[in-house]
Amino acid sequence: MKASFLTRASSRAPRTYALAACAALLAGASPAQAHTIVGDRVFPATLAIDDPGVNDELNLPTFTTMTAANPDGSPGSINYSLGWEYSKTITANLALSVGSEGYSWQRRPNAYGWGNIETQLKYVMWQDAKSESIVSTAVSAEWGNSGSPQSASLPSDPVTTVTFKLFAGKGFGDASADWLKPFAITGEYDFTVPTRSSNADGSLNATTVTYGATLQYSLLYMNAHVREVPELFRRLIPAFEAVFTTPLSNLEPSVPGEFGTNVTTGVVGPSLYYVGNNFQLGVMAQIPINSASGAHVGVMASVDFYLDDIAPNSIGKPLFGAPQARGRY
Incomplete structure (x- = not known):
């Protein structure tokens, strides 16, 4: 349920666009880890x-900071947020998530507030273990005035x-060249529609598309399936x-x-993930x-708890049916 951060910004009035864009960027931290x-x-x-899958997980917290820019090029407000998200599998291929960008605050000027609640229903349509491929779809809602x-x-x-x-994901473990095997790609495409075309003050709410991708190089995969790497780096991706986002x-x-x-x-940028046995x-x-x-480079960081590994026989298993078969990593 990754938030479309500039979807929200695009629906705001032009005079507040810079601050709204940055505040909405922080909202992208919240759901769907x-x-x-x-x-x-x-x-x-x-x-x-x-990511393109469904799991039992708790993301708490996600921290984000970003500085907005004013139209004249000068730095604007400094924005922060602490978000969360909980995902529960209903079946092995279907999950319900609830989360929020959580608590947000800014400097220049000082302001504080809570983000709206967001819910998502996500379904894995197809996956193939041999080719390390997966395709899924979802529908989500951000509930206005719930913050x-x-x-x-x-x-x-x-x-x-x-x-x-x-959503889609593809790992290259089936490639013939060893140097390609640790690579993987994922992508997401969102179409966001407001339930109301305008607000009480006459400002309009835009329809937007959000699209993104990741290129990953898994040292975790390399160590397990290609060649051994130093222990310090074995769980890094x-x-x-x-x-x-385009209005x-x-x-x-x-x-x-x-x-x-x-x-x-x-936004674009490098990232680094440490995959533990029960958390990330x-x-x-x-x-x-x-x-x-x-205006400047921002930072996003998160802690993700794998409930399907922490409590596989209780809160970490689907409500109905058996869990997904998992490969060994």
Whole structure:
């Protein structure tokens, strides 16, 4: 249930676009942290986009910081958030998630608030252990006004949005060349629709698309299936990630001296994941692609607890049916 961070920004009025874009970027930290195992391939809980699988997991917390830019190029507010997400499998291929960007605060000016609650239903349509491939889909909702009220210094979004998602992942363990085997790619495509076209103040809520990808190099996989690596590096998965949001329709008119509401925004950057037996640690440097996305490099970090490994016979197993068969990593 990875939030489409600039989906929210795009629905705001132009005069607040810079602050909204950065605050919404922090929202991307919240839902849908999960690790996925297909055959012998571990797809980590990536930070820019969601991974393509379903699991029993608790992400707590996800920390994000980013500095917004003003339209004149000067630094704007400094934004922070602490988010969370809980994912529960219903069957081996179906999971329900609930989460939030959580508590957010900013400096320049000072403001505080709680993010909306987000829910997601995700289904794995197809996966193949031999080719380390997986395709899944999801529908999620961010429930308007379920966070801080509009009277708060940092209010939650007043409008509910519904997002339709498609995910895919492919590991290259079946490649003939050994140097290719540790590589994997994942991707996500989201289409977000607000349930209300405009707000009480007359501002419009945009329809947007969010799309992203990751390129991963698994030292975990290399050590297990290609050749031994030093023990210090055996559980690491470095990656490069990117995510972008483009407003499609119902856009505010452009205002001279402000960021345009039709601008594509996003972040790219390197990341690193440590995959433990029962948890994962992840960190990503978020480089804004333009001034509408942020003023400086931001940071996102998370801790993800694998409930399916911690408590496989209770809260870590599907409500119905047997769990997915897992490869050994």
